[in-house]
Amino acid sequence: xxxxxxxxxxxxxxxxxxDPIFGEFAFYxxxxxxxxxxxxxxxxxxxxxxxxxxxxxxxAEGQYIMGAxxxxxxxxxxxxxxxxxxxxxxxxxxxFGGWAWAMIPAILKTVxxxxxxxxxxxxxxxxxxxxxxxxxxxxxxxEGAGFPGSRNFSSYPAAANPELIAGTGMHWGVVAAFVAVxxxxxxxxxxxxxxxxxxxxxxxxAARFAGVNPNRLVILCLGISGALAGLAGLFEVTGPSGQISxxxxxxxxxxxxxxxxxxxxxxxxxxxxxxxxALTYIGGEMASTTLGLPSAAIQAFQGMLxxxxxxxxxxxxxxxxxxxxxxx
Amino acid sequence: xxxxxxxxxLLVASLMVASVPIMxxxxxxxxxxxxxxxxxxxxxxxxxGAICGFVTAVxxxxxxxxxxxxxxxxxxxxxxxGVLTQVLLxxxxxxxxxxxxxxxxxxxxxxxxxxxxxxxxxxxxxFGPLADIxxxxxxxxxxxxxxxxxxxxxxxxxxxxxxxxxxxxxxxVGESHEAAHALGYKVMRIRMLAIMFGGALAGLGGAYVSxxxxxQWTDGITSGAGWIALAIVVFASWKPWRVLLGAYxxxxxxxxxxxxxxxxxxxxxxxxxxxxxxxxxxxxxxMSSGKGRASLNAPAALGQTFHASR
Numbered sequence: 001x002x003x004x005x006x007x008x009x010x011x012x013x014x015x016x017x018x019d020p021i022f023g024e025f026a027f028y029x030x031x032x033x034x035x036x037x038x039x040x041x042x043x044x045x046x047x048x049x050x051x052x053x054x055x056x057x058x059x060a061e062g063q064y065i066m067g068a069x070x071x072x073x074x075x076x077x078x079x080x081x082x083x084x085x086x087x088x089x090x091x092x093x094x095x096f097g098g099w100a101w102a103m104i105p106a107i108l109k110t111v112x113x114x115x116x117x118x119x120x121x122x123x124x125x126x127x128x129x130x131x132x133x134x135x136x137x138x139x140x141x142x143e144g145a146g147f148p149g150s151r152n153f154s155s156y157p158a159a160a161n162p163e164l165i166a167g168t169g170m171h172w173g174v175v176a177a178f179v180a181v182x183x184x185x186x187x188x189x190x191x192x193x194x195x196x197x198x199x200x201x202x203x204x205x206a207a208r209f210a211g212v213n214p215n216r217l218v219i220l221c222l223g224i225s226g227a228l229a230g231l232a233g234l235f236e237v238t239g240p241s242g243q244i245s246x247x248x249x250x251x252x253x254x255x256x257x258x259x260x261x262x263x264x265x266x267x268x269x270x271x272x273x274x275x276x277x278a279l280t281y282i283g284g285e286m287a288s289t290t291l292g293l294p295s296a297a298i299q300a301f302q303g304m305l306x307x308x309x310x311x312x313x314x315x316x317x318x319x320x321x322x323x324x325x326x327x328x
Numbered sequence: 329x330x331x332x333x334x335x336x337x338l339l340v341a342s343l344m345v346a347s348v349p350i351m352x353x354x355x356x357x358x359x360x361x362x363x364x365x366x367x368x369x370x371x372x373x374x375x376x377g378a379i380c381g382f383v384t385a386v387x388x389x390x391x392x393x394x395x396x397x398x399x400x401x402x403x404x405x406x407x408x409x410g411v412l413t414q415v416l417l418x419x420x421x422x423x424x425x426x427x428x429x430x431x432x433x434x435x436x437x438x439x440x441x442x443x444x445x446x447x448x449x450x451x452x453x454x455f456g457p458l459a460d461i462x463x464x465x466x467x468x469x470x471x472x473x474x475x476x477x478x479x480x481x482x483x484x485x486x487x488x489x490x491x492x493x494x495x496x497x498x499x500x501v502g503e504s505h506e507a508a509h510a511l512g513y514k515v516m517r518i519r520m521l522a523i524m525f526g527g528a529l530a531g532l533g534g535a536y537v538s539x540x541x542x543x544q545w546t547d548g549i550t551s552g553a554g555w556i557a558l559a560i561v562v563f564a565s566w567k568p569w570r571v572l573l574g575a576y577x578x579x580x581x582x583x584x585x586x587x588x589x590x591x592x593x594x595x596x597x598x599x600x601x602x603x604x605x606x607x608x609x610x611x612x613x614x615m616s617s618g619k620g621r622a623s624l625n626a627p628a629a630l631g632q633t634f635h636a637s638r
Binding site for chain 2: 051056058108112113114115117118119121122123124125126129130133254255257258261300301302303304306307
């Protein structure tokens with residue numbers, strides 16, 4: 001694909017995958033890697049629980065936006081006050097925002113059996129218009145001379161999400177991402193709920209006979225993934241992005257779908273997949289500045305990655321099934 | 329005649345235009361789903377059709393070739409989906425999502441050099457005296473040929489599914505692929521053809537967005553039309569004529585909110601522009617609950633992977 005664009009493919013691959021980690025500016029990019037990977041991992045962990053259970057939440061982008069708006073609104077409401085409690089409250093509000101947004105498809109699914117794929121996705125577009133309203137209307141910086149966008153959180157210490165260790169890119173979102181990975185791992189491996197999730201994904205009928213309440217699972221899965229996406233949104237808006245602007249969201253919610261599948265819906269896999277995907281983002285930026293490679297190429301490249309992965313993944317499943325049939 | 333700052337004649341006229349893309353895409357998806365395949369990549373195929381059609385039309389100067397190009401581009405993308413789901417037996421939901429993500433990326437990659445260019449305009453069909461009828465002429469007889477072609481396509485698909493042998497086979501494959509396979513029909517080949525047909529129609533719809541509706545190229549130009557098309561298939565409970573109805577309904581809402589914005593209504597712009605999506609959700613809820621549950625009408629083998637084991 002890179003060759004088609006008239007660039008040396010080897011060089012392009014090297015710029016994307018090698019230079020950010022080992023190149024001359026690596027000290028900067030390594031930090032950026034964590035910054036980009038954290039929201040992806042957070043969202044993808046939530047999504048993977050749902051995907052495992054056959055609950056298709058593809059509106060993480062909307063939940064991410066709503067989390068950011070809710071959390072930011074709480075922070076901005078108390079603006080110049082300085083208090084240690086503000087940030088934790090904002091985090092909770094962010095998670096609540098994402099959770100509430102995800103509850104819409106969850107409740108519609110359980111009460112009216114409405115398809116959660118379509119509802120959660122259509123809500124992304126609704127969330128985007130809410131975001132536009134927030135940036136130009138009720139959350140606009142009153143001192144911003146009429147420009148869209150909220151106050152910048154980096155100049156508001158009580159609500160900011162700074163780097164914990166300077167130069168590493170570590171912020172609370174990264175911490176939360178690691179916690180989420182561990183929690184999801186334990187949940188799936190050691191907890192009855194994790195077993196129920198896996199069971200109802202693989203054999204819905206058997207799950208119902210085993211006493212699993214499908215509605216409860218839908219609400220739980222969508223709730224968890226919504227809350228995590230909301231968290232990611234809040235960490236992003238208070239940290240790397242700094243303010244609510246019309247387009248602060250950059251499609252993390254959609255890329256996270258790829259991350260979830262790339263990590264084979266496994267928490268540890270998602271951790272690495274998130275890092276890899278973040279690498280393609282950063283490498284893509286680098287490639288676009290140094291090689292003049294269009295940034296959209298990276299998006300297409302990510303999509304292709306997912307195609308290949310799906311093909312390979314299901315081929316392995318296929319082979320396993322054949323072997324079993326021979327035994328029988 | 330004006331109602332609250334809106335001219336109903338022009339409203340109906342623009343409604344006919346606005347509903348073409350979703351109608352075409354929904355019709356294509358209907359055929360795909362009738363064959364038992366759930367392709368969630370409509371949005372991706374539409375946007376590929378939009379950019380391929382746009383590029384072709386700009387380069388050749390012919391909108392007709394542009395529509396053709398759009399259909400070809402989207403069909404190529406749908407072939408990827410077909411090969412993955414039918415030959416490599418991947419999960420249809422995941423593959424469809426991947427198709428959308430890939431289509432969005434690839435389209436903005438192709439479209440880089442084409443931002444801000446105006447495509448050649450598509451001429452209206454000359455209806456002669458019919459177009460001069462007051463009110464009705466503007467409403468129904470002042471459009472380009474794609475508007476009429478899309479309606480004819482709905483009629484064609486409806487007749488094909490209902491009265492022809494091919495339509496019966498297609499429905500059989502969608503209802504029970506095991507039975508169809510046992511009768512000797514090539515399930516995989518039929519589904520492939522259906523997927524390609526769906527891709528071509530989604531591409532036409534996408535090309536219509538970038539060539540007539542907007543008409544220019546911006547990233548993410550279809551802005552959820554593909555997803556609305558998917559919702560319309562559910563709304564139509566898999567019946568072609570209801571696709572027409574649904575598309576006009578949603579086209580009408582979109583046009584109405586745009587007109588209300590232009591007319592300076594008291595409702596803020598943001599709430600108006602989220603209206604089509606909210607109403608789609610509302611309709612989905614209504615259709616999925618209640619007595620005549622739409623899902624009862626769904627093809628029985630929808631979304632199931634078929635592998636000829638015997």
